[in-house]
Amino acid sequence: xxxxxDAAIVRELQNDARxxxxxxxxxxxxxxxxxxxxxxxxxxxxxxxxxxxEVDLGALGRPLQAxxxxxxxxxxxxxxxxxxxxxxxxxxxxxxxxxxxxxxFIVHVAVADATHLxxxxxxxxxxxxxxxxxxxxxxxxxxxxxTLVPTADVLS
Amino acid sequence: xxxxxDAAIVRELQNDARxxxxxxxxxxxxxxxxxxxxxxxxxxxxxxxxxxxEVDLGALGRPLQAxxxxxxxxxxxxxxxxxxxxxxxxxxxxxxxxxxxxxxFIVHVAVADATHLxxxxxxxxxxxxxxxxxxxxxxxxxxxxxTLVPTADVLS
DNA sequence: AGTGAAAATAAGAACCC
DNA sequence: GGGTTCTTATTTTCACT
Numbered sequence: 001x002x003x004x005x006d007a008a009i010v011r012e013l014q015n016d017a018r019x020x021x022x023x024x025x026x027x028x029x030x031x032x033x034x035x036x037x038x039x040x041x042x043x044x045x046x047x048x049x050x051x052x053x054e055v056d057l058g059a060l061g062r063p064l065q066a067x068x069x070x071x072x073x074x075x076x077x078x079x080x081x082x083x084x085x086x087x088x089x090x091x092x093x094x095x096x097x098x099x100x101x102x103x104x105f106i107v108h109v110a111v112a113d114a115t116h117l118x119x120x121x122x123x124x125x126x127x128x129x130x131x132x133x134x135x136x137x138x139x140x141x142x143x144x145x146x147t148l149v150p151t152a153d154v155l156s
Numbered sequence: 157x158x159x160x161x162d163a164a165i166v167r168e169l170q171n172d173a174r175x176x177x178x179x180x181x182x183x184x185x186x187x188x189x190x191x192x193x194x195x196x197x198x199x200x201x202x203x204x205x206x207x208x209x210e211v212d213l214g215a216l217g218r219p220l221q222a223x224x225x226x227x228x229x230x231x232x233x234x235x236x237x238x239x240x241x242x243x244x245x246x247x248x249x250x251x252x253x254x255x256x257x258x259x260x261f262i263v264h265v266a267v268a269d270a271t272h273l274x275x276x277x278x279x280x281x282x283x284x285x286x287x288x289x290x291x292x293x294x295x296x297x298x299x300x301x302x303t304l305v306p307t308a309d310v311l312s
Numbered sequence: 313a314g315t316g317a318a319a320a321t322a323a324g325a326a327c328c329c
Numbered sequence: 330g331g332g333t334t335c336t337t338a339t340t341t342t343c344a345c346t
Contacts, residue, residue: 001217010216013209017173022339031315036341047215052208052302053169059203060166061157061307067255067262088299091310095300097264099223101293106223106262108253112307137257143244144251146208151217151268154247178322187332192324 002047002150005030009038010047014147017051057094062110065094065142066117069103070125071133079130080104086128092120103135108142158203158306161186165194166203170303173207213250218266221250221295222273225259228286235286236260242284248276259291264298 002010008028012019019027025035042048057063072083080098087096087107094108111117117136125131158166164184168175175183181191198204213219228239236254243252243263250264267273273292281287 002215010209010211014211015208017207017209020339021341032339033316033341033343034314037313045215046212048209049212050210051173052171052210053166053173053204054206054208055166055170055304056202056205057304059158059201060304062304062310067253067257084297084299088301091305093301094304095298097223097295097299098297099293099295101223101291103293106293110304112311116311135257137255137259137262139253139255141240141254142251143240143253145244145249148211148213148216148218148250148266149247154218155268155272176322177324188322189324189333190331193330 001152006038006042006047007150007153009035009042011147011149013039013048013051057110060110062092062112064113064117065108065110065139067137067139068105068107068109068121068125069133069135069137070105070107070131071103072105072128072130073132074130075104083128083130090120090124092116103133108139157308162194162198162203163306163309165191165198167303167305169195169204169207213266216266218248218268220269220273221264221266221298223293223295224261224263224265224277224281225289225291225293226261226263226281226287227258227289228260228284229288230286231260239284239286246276246280248272259289264295 005028009024012024012027021036022032025032028035057065072079084096084098087093092109092111094110097106098104099106109120111120121134121136125134161184165180168180168183177192178188181188184191213221228235240252240254243249248265248267250266253262254260255262265276267276277290277292281290
């Protein structure tokens with residue numbers, strides 16, 4: 001698992017992925033060279049999977065978000081995989097989740113306005129044969145947790 | 157809005173937030189100094205809101221995810237804000253969304269195992285007075301879109 | 313595994329078009 | 330607004346503990 005130093009590195013980099021190695025080392029109390037080796041190991045072990053700039057959807061001209069619950073039938077592997085690929089291929093999609101439940105997918109989208117959302121739903125969702133149900137909920141507020149911590153910290 | 161160069165910078169940094177300014181400049185075909193000014197402006201304008209390392213939930217010992225739909229009553233500002241703050245304060249939470257619909261919130265959580273999820277629900281959700289309904293769906297697959305593009309690109 | 317010092321590289325500022 | 334050059338700072342390798 002992750003020791004205290006690894007956990008600290010992961011925590012700091014979730015807060016600011018552009019921290020210089022020097023500053024990061026200072027924050028987690030190890031030498032810069034050690035810090036570099038640790039961080040590289042975390043990437044190679046697949047703990048850190050990437051570094052992403054976070055953008056403001058409003059600034060991108062897409063201030064309106066919605067959560068779309070979709071039921072597809074038949075609920076088979078081929079249909080599920082094809083639908084997921086289809087959804088992730090659309091620029092409006094922020095995330096898509098395949099879940100166990102009456103609705104098979106929850107899709108988070110960001111669009112320019114209500115008209116855009118309407119077109120998205122009518123032209124690209126309800127036109128699909130496998131889509132048997134659609135529940136669209138507008139998003140008032142959406143928050144992501146800044147830093148995710150390892151199990152040990154969660155189960156305290 | 158964003159011109160083509162800004163859009164390219166935003167795209168590249170969503171892919172890899174640790175790109176050096178030099179490499180970034182090469183990819184978007186401008187001089188390093190120009191690129192530096194552009195990127196700084198994008199931050200100051202609030203287009204780029206941060207740089208985050210992405211971590212693997214399995215590697216953090218939290219391989220099990222669920223989507224929890226929650227109804228709270230009364231559906232007033234105080235109750236909504238307090239519940240949102242409460243949910244975001246929990247280490248299990250990945251994201252929380254306040255939506256318009258029969259369910260007021262959609263909460264995405266990652267936990268160690270089913271027992272952990274059961275405890276979370278019974279000890280920290282159903283115990284809350286304002287929570288009047290709870291629908292928990294296990295997550296089979298969860299995908300985020302790597303790069304979000306500006307409206308112009310979306311409405312093509 | 314962790315550290316310190318030295319060489320390679322990039323960031324950032326000032327200046328010019 | 331964009332490009333070039335130069336100084337300063339940082340990254341990264343390597344020999345050592």
